[in-house]
Amino acid sequence: MWKEFKTFIMKGNILDLAVAVIIGSAFKSIVTSFVKDIIMPPIGVALGGVDFRDLTIELVTTTDEVAAVTINYGIFLQTIIDFLIISFVIFMVIKGYNKMQRKKEEAPAPPPEPSKEELLLTEIRDILKQAK
Template sequence: MSMIQEFKTFAMKGNVVDMAVGIIVGGAFGKIVSSFVADVIMPPIGILIGGVDFSNLAIVIKEAAGDVAAVTINYGAFVQTVIDFTIIAFAIFMAIKAMNSLKRKKEETPEAPPAPSNEEILLTEIRDLLQQK
């Protein structure tokens, strides 16, 4: 088997395609959550704690001098990233929890036993007749 055919077989497996779709959707979901945090959640939180814009929060280590930019620790961006992660992790947790509950419900509902075959019915009738004698 040539390497191209082997790669084609690998790439066309259901799990690989599902994983690729998951990664693409996950990336898009991450962008949505980042925008939600930066544009919807953080402004009210900033107002609640005194009108602070989290994206601009930083500790200046060395002031700017001439053409050299200031050296800063941008902890505001870090706080936003932590909130992004928390929201994404919670959303994934809820999705997995929902899938697990559906899986449990499916496992808990027992399937009806199959109807007895004609042979079993005949043997049962014979047994019952023998017990009557």
């Protein structure tokens, strides 16, 4: 069982997937910071000084016994923008990859090596040309 597991883990696709997951999570952190710290503040200023983190709908008000229950739709909007940016980048990467694959497929394959019969016939032809 251990050998089978080791063979499974050592396959190139699994290692590539692990690297992709790690890079993807780092990329998500960058995009989240980009949206939260760079994109949303100017949008908030353009909308009259709105901080999207504060956009909520209060379902239950705060009392001494109960904390407020809110729907945080501003944070949800930021998450949607994160998703759209990440989805667009992934789309562009896959589009570029597919374009490269098509170019590889369209590249002409080198001609196959001539068979022994073809080589022999070529030699005969050349000898006949020289004999004339």
